[in-house]
Amino acid sequence: MLISIDFLKKIIPYLFLFFFGLFPAFAQIFPEKGVPLLERFKPVEYHNAGKIWDIHSASNGIVYMAADRGLLEYDGASWNHFSGSRGFTRSVLVMNDSLIYTGSDLDFGFWERNEYQGFDYTSLYPFQEDLQDVNEEFWQIQSFKDDILFISSQSIYIYRNRQLVKIAAPSRFKGSYQVDDRLYFLDKNNGLFLFDGFSLRKILDFPEAVHTDIAGAYQKDNDLVIVTRDAGLYNFSADRLMPINNNLSLKLKEAKVFSFEQVGSNHVAFGTVLKGLFIADLAGNVIHHVNRHKGLPSNTILSLHYCSLGKLWLGMDFGVSSLDLNNNITTFYDYRGDFGTGYTAMLKNGIFYLGTNQGLYSSKWDDLNNNLEYYRFELIPDTEGQVWTLEIIDEQLFMGHDRGLFIINGNAVEQLNNQEGVWTIIPYRDYILTGNYNGISIFQKSGNTWLFEKKMDLIFGSCNQLIAENDSVLWVSIPNFGVIRVLLDDQLNPLERLIFPLEIFDWQDVFIMQNERGIHVLTDHHQYAYNNSEREFIKTERIKALPQIDNLLAGVFQPIALHPDYEFFPIYSGFALRYIKPGAEPIMENPTLVLRRMEAFNNQGRVKLYPGAKIPYNINNVHLEVIVPNRKGVLYQYKLVQSGVWSDWQQDNTFELLGLKYGDYNLTVRASINDQMSDDLQIAFRVAVPWYFSRYAYAAYFLLLGVIIYFLYRWQTITLKKQRKMMLIKEQNSLRQQSEKHKHDIMLIEQKRLQSGYDHLKQQLKNKTIELAKKARDSEDKNRLLLNLKEKCEKAQRTPALFESKWREMQRILDSYLKIEDKTFEIQMDELHQEFFKKLKEKFPDLSNNDLRLCAYLKIGLNSKEIAELLNIQPSSFYISRSRLRKKLNLKPEEDLYSFLNDV
Structure with a gap:
């Protein structure tokens, strides 16, 4: 049967992953250069719980620690502290994230996780009431077969089937050590014993010259290697104890071992009192030596634990640290102030050159191995100052410096020119181009040296990156200005400039990159590809981001290719390396998602919840906290099954659901790390109906309705009585009003009659007055007539005396008449x-x-x-x-x- 080459190319990577997944020991390749990613925690971060005496972890990655003041829990984001046992907590054994055993001074017992994600402690120690006669400290807990063993210097307490069995020490236990499926006990006076589950069997008497304090033991081939605290390593084989005389044993004898841990199947870790941490392979080769010079807060390592995620946890006299041994990133921090911040690096002839803000340093490549106590860097004379770039051209090492362009030959330095500030160096045709603080310099080779020829025309400003697309096109990056595409002639004179200002790239820092697909510009958030036919940049899919490295310098978009197996990254106060040898990439399991906290809240406070809980309607806001324990670069997403819509991916591991209506809810949460998806985490809960919709409320409503109906009936009855009474009163008032109205109408009629009579009399009076006035006028007319007669008589009086007496009499009669008539009208008016x-x-x-x-x-x-x-x-x-x-x-x-x- 023939198998095609293409088929083999496709299937081999999967076979590789499958093979290393089944056999993680083969996949465990530690980078030898630099310190594995180190994370440090000060006591204030974990509630000042004191010294860390023992560390263990659950399969999901949550880490638990035995501290002076109780049990500590760390999930990668937050610390929790639990207290309950007596005395200082000395030992911890994690069966799973819901059942934990601890031993302490004068007590031992277990912790069970409750429904609110906390822990409840139950003591198993049988002498709680008689502590005055006992002084036991339980420094170790072992899980052996189906039993749990709590170990003090005086006794072994076997917790089996919820019963305790006690085995007394032959004299005084000084430790227990589990190697594969065997459990050893060291007795101070009687040597080494093997425990079979029911009794102790002596297998070794220690020679008097051998110190019997043992920190641990591990299997090497068919032999048992015993780790002593002060005497180094011993080999136990064929009932004989022989010292191991190698470099590792000598180092451990000097450093004084206090703690021990098996790291996978091929490595071991030693925590010492004086010199920090040693990690070695089973052959005795030191792979890592980490101490205060390399970032540890303390050189005294009290406890060690290697978890399934590839992290080695260190409990120290001051603080807690972890080393990510599964990561292919290592760091070189300048804790001693030896070299500063690394900006660039180059490897030539087995010498590692490091350009920093302080100058150019060199070190043997092998001296970067992490098995030394500290790194050895030497400053090359006359290179003091800022080094920006290093390039190898024609087997010569060029250095771009704040003071110009230099050639480095061992410790010899040759300055080619004194133009300040060389950002970048590239070979171009038969020339060397340097991007300077102002413009581009052109150098041409003359014999065995390079001479400055000229500055390139029409290019000004700080040129921090040059990319040669081909022999006629040069790309230039100028910070705070943009990108320029320059078409050059044979003498490197610009024929055409095409300027792409920063606003095209959203005013972000840019990095020009060339690959098989052409010219690209990278920014912090986007990638742009140059379209040669359209002569413009088009936003494209973002390339794979850089690995997550703390303190990475700003503006770094790509590592420097240093070695076939290593890449260089500049970081503040140091530098980092990435081990890229095939098989060095960490192979991680799919992330495990864990619910950490669930609360309901409103403006008045918070209430703890558990999955399936019933939430009162008046606090219908839910806060949830989930996590993939102790993993970096995790993204989270959730959806309510009722809506069916996933949220956007987010780095925050907390969610808040606000203003939930009453009813049943099913929340689905998932996580992703580098496109690896976790299983969905299902969380169900219920928001209770408002009190006014509850059964009791409906019963109250019916009762209230009955009361309302009764009172309405009573009210209606009383109202009808009142209405009848009011109608009666109203009828009486109406009759009274009608009677009064009738009387009033009669009165009005009488008044009208009287008024009519009055008006009639008044009219009569007026008529009489007018009549009287007319009579008065008639009288006046008569008076006038009489006056006329009187005048005539007076005239006749002047006639002869015959008529004189007669006329006098007539005058007297007329005068009398006038007086009477004159008074008549006045008298009548006065009487009226x-x-x-x-x-x-x-x-x-x-x-x-x-x-x-x-x-x-x-x-x-x-x-x-x-x-x-x-x-x-x-x-x-x-x-x-x-x-x-x-x-x-x-x-x-x-x-x-x-x-x-x-x-x-």
């Missing part, structure tokens, strides 16, 4: 208005008879002309008389004389 004149006289005694008569004429309604004729005066004289009358009556101008007289 006698009461009216009396009232006026009482109020206004100054009124004359003529004034009274004028008042009477005005009252009966005679007009001015009629009154003037009665008074025998001119109308103008009447107006004067009326004005004088108003003054005598004290009337104001606005008061009506007629109305006033009628009111008297």
